Amino acid sequence: MAQYVINQMDTFHGDVSFIGIPYEAFERTGHWSLWGVVRMFEAARLIGLYNGLFYYKSMEGKGIGLVVITQAVRLSPDLHRDYSLFKTLKQRYVLDIVEVGRRSFSFVTRLTNEETGQFLGEILLKYVLIDRSTRKSIPLPEAFLEKYSKHTKKEIKFRKLSIPSCPDMGKNVFKLKVLPLHSDTDRNNHVNQSGYFRFCIDCATDAALAGNYRHFTSDMCWYPVLEMNVYHANESLVNEELVVNTWQDNEDFRLIFFIIKRKDTVLFKASFLFYPEMSKRKRNSRM
Incomplete structure (x- = not known):
């Protein structure tokens, strides 16, 4: 894992900083690759989940995993245009749980340049738990549903692009x-x-x-x-x-x-x- 700092972490909210962009995140043009960007968002989410966000660490077992089912993504063109090889960036990811259902939970991760406050990107993502042996989704534990049942859904502003057949x-x-x-x-x-x-x-x-x-x-x-x-x-x-x-x-x-x-x-x-x-x-x- 790249060097990171946890600025804040609780069950509903996370705040993580990374110093620099891994070399493998760049593609052949010398710019930050799309897959490298979404991989860094994934790293920020996992740091949150393994450090208290959603109490996930106590939920995960040897045979239980997390799987992404939907993603809505909004990126600034500056993310690709301005951040190329040999240019430093202190990334700041802010994570918020926005919705909890019986079999899934969703949260938004927002990326900014920590030094300037420049908005760089945001992802709304939905996870499900799976049984790794059956490859099927499983319900969230009742204890978690009770704890999060009163959590109100935050306003989410993402344009919905259709996906035709x-x-x-x-x-x-x-x-x-x-x-x-x-x-x-x-x-x-x-x-x-x-x-x-x-x-x-x-x-x-x-x-x-x-x-x-x-x-x-x-x-x-x-x-x-x-x-x-x-x-x-x-x-x-x-x-x-x-x-x-x-x-x-x-x-x-x-x-x-x-x-x-x-x-x-x-x-x-x-x-x-x-x-x-x-x-x-x-x-x-x-x-």
């Missing part, structure tokens, strides 16, 4: 086959949620280079992602061939859709809203 036929849908490897998995022995974002950007780049998109014709890593709505429908294991499908909205060229399947089973659905201008090359990143 994948068109059945037509040249407008681009497909990419991917094979998840052991290095793509996490403690739940399935593909980590950040891996799907990498698969999507790889597929989008191939689609852009092949001429399947309007406006976007080069490496999609150069374009900041502004918003995403994501639904994780099923899990993917090692050596299971997946097909990533992507196509562009007919009216808004910035809006690109993804559906990832294993044969006929849908695993992942998402809408990505891209910034229309490429981030500039950074001299100090040598890229």
Whole structure:
């Protein structure tokens, strides 16, 4: 884990700072990768959960894990444009539990530049508990439901991007086959949620280079992602061939859709809203 400082932590609220961005979080353009960004948000959440947030540490057992089922993401284009290799950033993540149900709980994580207060991103995420042996979701313990039953839902301001069904036929849908490897998995022995974002950007780049998109014709890593709505429908294991499908909205060229399947089973659905201008090359990143 990168160096971090816990500024505040209780059952409903967390505040964590990181010093610097891990080298592996950057992609080939020298900018902070989308999958690296969501992975850092994940790190902040886990630090919170293992240090008192939601009393999760006392709930987790050897056979129990956490799985992401939905994500709504809002990112500043500055996150991609301004923070490249060799530029320091003191990240501050503020976490708040916003909703607790019988089988799931949700919270918002907000990222800012701690030194300037600049807003960089925010993720609303829903988790479920799973039994690692059956791979099925399980209810939250009754004691936790009683403790959190009176917790009021905070106001959540996220635009809802629709995720349409994948068109059945037509040249407008681009497909990419991917094979998840052991290095793509996490403690739940399935593909980590950040891996799907990498698969999507790889597929989008191939689609852009092949001429399947309007406006976007080069490496999609150069374009900041502004918003995403994501639904994780099923899990993917090692050596299971997946097909990533992507196509562009007919009216808004910035809006690109993804559906990832294993044969006929849908695993992942998402809408990505891209910034229309490429981030500039950074001299100090040598890229």
